[in-house]
Amino acid sequence: MFVAPAGAFFVGYLGDVPVAMGGWRSRPDVPRLGGSSSAEIKRMYVARAGRRMGLARALLAHLERTAAESGADTMVLETGVAQPEAIALYESAGYEPVEKFGHYARSPLSRCFGKRL
Structure with a gap:
C-alpha cells in the first residue's frame, strides 16, 4: 500500500535510533474536501x-509535501479519541473533522480529519 507512486513510507532517526515513522497511501474512496485526489x-x-x-x-509536513508532489490535493487521516495529543497536532496543522470512512465509519472511538493540500 505504500509503493510509489500510490504511496510512501518514511522512518526518521536520531543518530542511529529510529524514532519516527509514517506513511501515506492514495485513497480515491474517501472524502476529498472538494479536491480530486485524496x-x-x-x-x-x-x-x-x-x-x-x-x-x-516535521513528519506531518513531509507526508503532506510528498503526497502533494505525487498528485494528491487532499489529505485525510483517522485517529482515536484516546490520542488527544495527535488530535491537537492535526487541528493545529489545519485539519478539520470529516465524515468517518472505511473501517472507521462505525467506530465510536475514531475521529477522522481532512485538509486541502
Whole structure:
C-alpha cells in the first residue's frame, strides 16, 4: 500500500535510533474536501525518545509535501479519541473533522480529519 507512486513510507532517526515513522497511501474512496485526489496518512508515530522535538510536525509536513508532489490535493487521516495529543497536532496543522470512512465509519472511538493540500 505504500509503493510509489500510490504511496510512501518514511522512518526518521536520531543518530542511529529510529524514532519516527509514517506513511501515506492514495485513497480515491474517501472524502476529498472538494479536491480530486485524496491520500490517507497511515501509521504515523513518534517514539517517546523523539517526542517534544518537533518531529511529529516535521513528519506531518513531509507526508503532506510528498503526497502533494505525487498528485494528491487532499489529505485525510483517522485517529482515536484516546490520542488527544495527535488530535491537537492535526487541528493545529489545519485539519478539520470529516465524515468517518472505511473501517472507521462505525467506530465510536475514531475521529477522522481532512485538509486541502
